[in-house]
Amino acid sequence: MTTATAELLTVPEVMARLKLGRSAVYDLIRSRRLVSIRIGRSRRIPADALRDFILHAVEEAA
Incomplete structure (x- = not known):
């Protein structure tokens, strides 16, 4: 992941x-x-972090 291509998601x-x-x-x-x-006052979640969270949750559930 590079900073230039990282997609940031809102809450x-x-x-x-x-x-x-x-x-x-x-x-x-x-x-x-x-x-x-x-x-600033905004919170952003990198799309890669969301993907990693989902993958980890699926692994835990298996």
Whole structure:
């Protein structure tokens, strides 16, 4: 992953992709299970971090 090509997702976009509520997404961020960055007052989640989270969750469930 390079910084120039990294796609950054908003919390509402992650909510839609995971079919979770806002507080659940922030709980994942707070517990460091989902990596995020701050840009000013905004929170962004790299698309690669979301993919890694999903893959790890699937592995845990198997």
